[in-house]
Amino acid sequence: MNFASLDDIEALALSRMDRNTRHYYESGAIDEKTMAANRADFDRFLLRPRVLRNVSNIDLSTTVLSCRVAWPVAFAPSAMHGLAHPDAELGSAAAAKNTNTLMTLSSYSTTTLEDVIAAPSKNIRETPFWLQLYVHTDRTISETLLKRAEAAGYKALALTVDAPVLGRRLNDLRFKFAMPKHLKLKNFAPEQGVMTASERNANPDASRSQKGSKADAALTWRDIAWLRGVTTMKIVLKGIMTPEDAILACEYGVDGIIVSNHGGRQLDSSPSSISVLEEIVAVVDSFPGNGKAKPEVYMDGGIRRGTDVVKALALGAKVVFIGRPVLYGLAVGGSAGVEAVVSVLTEEIKVAMALCGVTNIEQLRREKCVVKRKFKGLENFKL
Numbered sequence: 001m002n003f004a005s006l007d008d009i010e011a012l013a014l015s016r017m018d019r020n021t022r023h024y025y026e027s028g029a030i031d032e033k034t035m036a037a038n039r040a041d042f043d044r045f046l047l048r049p050r051v052l053r054n055v056s057n058i059d060l061s062t063t064v065l066s067c068r069v070a071w072p073v074a075f076a077p078s079a080m081h082g083l084a085h086p087d088a089e090l091g092s093a094a095a096a097k098n099t100n101t102l103m104t105l106s107s108y109s110t111t112t113l114e115d116v117i118a119a120p121s122k123n124i125r126e127t128p129f130w131l132q133l134y135v136h137t138d139r140t141i142s143e144t145l146l147k148r149a150e151a152a153g154y155k156a157l158a159l160t161v162d163a164p165v166l167g168r169r170l171n172d173l174r175f176k177f178a179m180p181k182h183l184k185l186k187n188f189a190p191e192q193g194v195m196t197a198s199e200r201n202a203n204p205d206a207s208r209s210q211k212g213s214k215a216d217a218a219l220t221w222r223d224i225a226w227l228r229g230v231t232t233m234k235i236v237l238k239g240i241m242t243p244e245d246a247i248l249a250c251e252y253g254v255d256g257i258i259v260s261n262h263g264g265r266q267l268d269s270s271p272s273s274i275s276v277l278e279e280i281v282a283v284v285d286s287f288p289g290n291g292k293a294k295p296e297v298y299m300d301g302g303i304r305r306g307t308d309v310v311k312a313l314a315l316g317a318k319v320v321f322i323g324r325p326v327l328y329g330l331a332v333g334g335s336a337g338v339e340a341v342v343s344v345l346t347e348e349i350k351v352a353m354a355l356c357g358v359t360n361i362e363q364l365r366r367e368k369c370v371v372k373r374k375f376k377g378l379e380n381f382k383l
């Protein structure tokens with residue numbers, strides 16, 4: 001499949017989706033200001049073209065939590081891939097394997113986590129898989145899920161910390177989306193009472209807290225110790241947006257943090273991910289590790305161009321994650337569509353790196369001079 005840009009894939013995908021799926025995938029919370037800022041704020045940073053530096057070979061490979069991957073972009077967890085394509089998560093997992101891309105599976109998937117990691121692919125290189133987790137009010141259900149993930153070969157769990165309650169997505173509320181009958185949240189038994197976002201949105205009690213979903217709104221930092229006790233997988237916190245929480249993450253000894261506002265789907269009026277990335281990287285870098293490893297810092301939110309990836313890496317992200325683009329790729333062509341997303345973004349990153357005069361990811365991350373602030377401060381920035 002051949003596309004010029006991720007926008008073209010998105011436009012085709014949206015034109016094919018039924019209204020409710022489109023709303024669920026596209027929506028941000030409330031006025032969608034944070035979702036818009038996730039895109040717009042990349043324009044606050046400019047790239048500096050450098051010349052005559054032999055850029056005939058560009059190497060995009062890097063590592064994430066010691067696993068080698070082909071490029072510095074990973075798949076963010078998103079619920080219910082079955083809405084996008086009949087192959088569901090098997091399509092996205094095959095694309096992840098075929099392109100040696102880290103995939104994070106949402107625990108609210110329409111395929112079991114065991115089937116996802118075993119998805120057939122033509123690639124023999126080992127590709128890391130992580131499992132995203134919402135902690136269930138009945139902890140034994142989460143413990144069982146983690147044990148299953150560990151046994152199946154998942155390398156890390158990504159604990160989503162920015163959704164103790166669900167953000168209000170207005171079109172989900174207006175149109176009361178219901179998951180089609182042929183789809184199930186396959187990692188849970190029906191009696192475990194896990195509800196989809198839409199079912200919860202359609203239920204006013206549940207939308208006030210995540211009680212209805214059985215996701216535990218009472219979770220605190222102390223629960224990290226519980227997680228450490230029940231799994232040997234590495235622990236990544238997804239949804240860190242302030243230096244204060246980044247320092248706490250360091251103190252609690254997690255292995256990674258994802259600077260993320262959930263694609264603008266949770267707290268509207270919170271800042272864009274790219275605008276807070278640099279200060280979070282700085283506090284993690286200066287945290288006194290006392291010989292212990294510090295968390296790797298990743299980011300997601302609004303990545304749609306190779307230049308976005310280059311900016312985020314130059315501002316200190318180890319890798320970035322893409323959410324909606326994977327769903328749109330899946331919708332246009334199953335695994336081939338997701339591979340088309342990877343291919344467009346890979347080409348764009350290579351071109352941007354070459355024109356910035358850098359040839360590998362370490363160089364890009366070291367040379368912070370690749371990016372230049374366009375505006376001195378928020379006060380000068382007009383949305």
Ligand SMILES: Cc1cc2nc3c(=O)[nH]c(=O)nc-3n(C[C@H](O)[C@H](O)[C@H](O)COP(=O)(O)O)c2cc1C
Nearest residue numbers: 025076077078079106160262263301302322323324
């Ligand atoms: C339709 C949809 C479903 C999502 N489901 C989950 C989920 O199950 N767990 C989670 O932690 N994040 C979820 N996210 C958030 C993504 O992991 C990610 O943070 C976000 O999509 C990144 O922004 P982007 O879509 O602009 O790339 C979801 C996002 C979308 C759009």
Ligand SMILES: CC(C)CC(=O)C(=O)O
Nearest residue numbers: 079108163196197262265
């Ligand atoms: C089932 C939902 C809670 C998944 C999610 O995180 C989202 O829709 O943003």
